[in-house]
Amino acid sequence: xxxxxxxxxxxxxxxxxxxxxxxxxxxxxxxxxxxxxxxxxxxxxxxxxxxxxxxxxxxxxxxxxxxxxxxxxxxxxxxxxxxxxxxxxxxxxxxxxxxxxxxxxxxxxxxxxxxxxxxxxxxxxxxxxxxxxxxxxxxxxxxxxxxxxxxxxxxxxxxxxxxxxxxxxxxxxxxxxxxxxxxxxxxxxxxxxxxxxxxxxxxxxxxxxxxxxxxxxxxxxxxxxxxxxxxxxxxxxxxxxxxxxxxxxxxxxxxxxxxxxxxxxxxxx
Amino acid sequence: xxxxxxxxxxxxxxxxxxxxxxxxxxxxxxxxxxxxxxxxxxxxxxxxxxxxxxxxxxxxxxxxxxxxxxxxxxxxxxxxxxxxxxxxxxxxxxxxxxxxxxxxxxxxxxxxxxxxxxxxxxxxxxxxxxxxxxxxxxxxxxxxxxxxxxxxxxxxxxxxxxxxxxxxxxxxxxxxxxxxxxxxxxxxxxxxxxxxxxxxxxxxxxxxxxxxxxxxxxxxxxxxxxxxxxxxxxxxxxxxxxxxxxxxxxxxxxxxxxxxxxxx
Numbered sequence: 220x221x222x223x224x225x226x227x228x229x230x231x232x233x234x235x236x237x238x239x240x241x242x243x244x245x246x247x248x249x250x251x252x253x254x255x256x257x258x259x260x261x262x263x264x265x266x267x268x269x270x271x272x273x274x275x276x277x278x279x280x281x282x283x284x285x286x287x288x289x290x291x292x293x294x295x296x297x298x299x300x301x302x303x304x305x306x307x308x309x310x311x312x313x314x315x316x317x318x319x320x321x322x323x324x325x326x327x328x329x330x331x332x333x334x335x336x337x338x339x340x341x342x343x344x345x346x347x348x349x350x351x352x353x354x355x356x357x358x359x360x361x362x363x364x365x366x367x368x369x370x371x372x373x374x375x376x377x378x379x380x381x382x383x384x385x386x387x388x389x390x391x392x393x394x395x396x397x398x399x400x401x402x403x404x405x406x407x408x409x410x411x412x413x414x415x416x417x418x419x420x421x422x423x424x425x426x427x428x429x430x431x432x433x434x435x436x437x438x439x440x441x442x443x444x445x446x447x448x449x450x451x452x453x454x455x456x457x458x459x460x461x462x463x464x465x466x467x468x469x470x471x472x473x474x475x476x477x478x479x480x481x482x483x484x485x486x487x488x
Numbered sequence: 489x490x491x492x493x494x495x496x497x498x499x500x501x502x503x504x505x506x507x508x509x510x511x512x513x514x515x516x517x518x519x520x521x522x523x524x525x526x527x528x529x530x531x532x533x534x535x536x537x538x539x540x541x542x543x544x545x546x547x548x549x550x551x552x553x554x555x556x557x558x559x560x561x562x563x564x565x566x567x568x569x570x571x572x573x574x575x576x577x578x579x580x581x582x583x584x585x586x587x588x589x590x591x592x593x594x595x596x597x598x599x600x601x602x603x604x605x606x607x608x609x610x611x612x613x614x615x616x617x618x619x620x621x622x623x624x625x626x627x628x629x630x631x632x633x634x635x636x637x638x639x640x641x642x643x644x645x646x647x648x649x650x651x652x653x654x655x656x657x658x659x660x661x662x663x664x665x666x667x668x669x670x671x672x673x674x675x676x677x678x679x680x681x682x683x684x685x686x687x688x689x690x691x692x693x694x695x696x697x698x699x700x701x702x703x704x705x706x707x708x709x710x711x712x713x714x715x716x717x718x719x720x721x722x723x724x725x726x727x728x729x730x731x732x733x734x735x736x737x738x739x740x741x742x743x744x745x746x747x748x749x750x751x752x
Binding site: 355 | 546550575578583585589592602603653656
């Protein structure tokens with residue numbers, strides 16, 4: 220019922236408190252707040268849509284696996300290659316595994332995976348739900364006594380939130396493999412000594428902070444994609460807009476969150 | 489099939505609407521609508537585009553909230569009941585959308601299975617399959633069971649959309665422009681299907697349409713909506729014997745030579 224009430228709000232002719240743009244901005248924030256609130260309410264009430272959550276987890280993994288594998292590998296290789304001259308200038312080429320592991324595990328793996336997921340999964344959520352909205356499929360679900368918010372939105376947000384840490388660990392591993400191959404081909408470092416050296420500089424806190432970031436990014440991508448899609452309007456143009464905004468908002472918020480989370484986690488160190 | 493085959497069961501009122509108002513911003517779409525539908529009765533609602541016909545049935549099904557007025561379905565006020573009660577009430581209401589609204593990522597079988605397995609969790613696979621086959625036979629499309637919605641024609645989509653609602657055995661059917669955009673032969677098939685549903689499923693229905701033939705064939709009553717209110721409600725002959733210009737124009741467009749209404 221909320222989906223349609225938003226439409227009627229939008230068509231209403233109003234007297235603006237400040238201006239159309241500023242009022243609209245705060246209204247959007249309020250709607251987003253209500254959307255997130257509803258997500259938590261529905262997520263913690265029975266019945267849980269396990270089948271759909273598992274299906275969405277598979278979709279998220281399936282859609283991003285190849286991309287994160289390739290980008291993770293390239294990132295690891297290129298970062299190692301680019302860092303070598305600077306470290307070698309100080310006679311510190313042996314620090315390469317440590318430097319690469321810190322960069323990949325702490326920042327690059329979560330960030331790259333999140334950006335890939337925002338582009339691939341976030342846009343897909345926006346477009347899919349947007350298309351369902353403008354073709355009345357969401358209304359059809361509602362009138363057949365199925366809660367579309369729970370079935371479509373909650374399952375998607377939970378799926379990407381839970382899958383992101385898995386994907387981040389995977390991207391980190393693939394990135395480290397790329398880095399190892401580069402180090403091995405240049406410095407002839409063995410697999411064991413590379414990884415012993417790499418993980419000497421990594422603490423549990425670093426892995427925990429990466430996984431925490433992954434959870435936040437996954438939730439952000441899910442909320443941005445589903446929110447834009449669930450409230451899409453104006454036909455096919457609205458579907459395109461929903462997909463586009465899902466990606467733009469996700470990416471913007473991911474960088475803002477990166478900054479905030481790093482500040483907060485550093486204060487605990 | 490003739491609508492005379494279908495009898496109105498009782499005088500029990502299943503839908504009661506009193507002084508219903510709904511506006512979108514400055515636009516007053518419904519401005520004091522009153523309507524009563526008896527059990528087993530089909531009411532065809534006619535009116536120009538944008539007069540709020542679809543808004544009316546969306547309010548009845550709880551998809552939209554009224555601004556004011558009373559909307560009772562089986563004695564329950566749809567805008568006042570809890571979410572759980574609304575879900576239970578919706579199991580008794582079938583809604584056939586103008587554009588069918590089939591789930592395009594699912595096959596016909598999955599489209600029909602979806603509402604059934606979610607609302608009747610005690611059914612086993614055999615019972616589910618039997619229900620799907622039975623309802624597909626009822627709408628005359630058993631051969632489409634494994635097709636995707638994109639592979640169906642407009643008329644087939646509408647019939648599968650109706651089948652998807654019939655699978656839950658509703659007591660009320662809300663049809664949103666069931667014959668719009670279809671060829672005359674498919675329109676006849678759909679009109680017959682609406683009558684068949686009324687007779688075999690014993691439904692009460694609201695049929696939103698611009699098509700006077702559809703209204704005449706399927707409606708026990710016809711209601712003309714204009715400027716947010718019903719101009720006239722009654723039998724087809726009774727309503728269209730009116731001298732009201734608005735009603736006459738509707739009739740003339742469909743049933744008299746167009747020379748009378750076109751300047752050529």
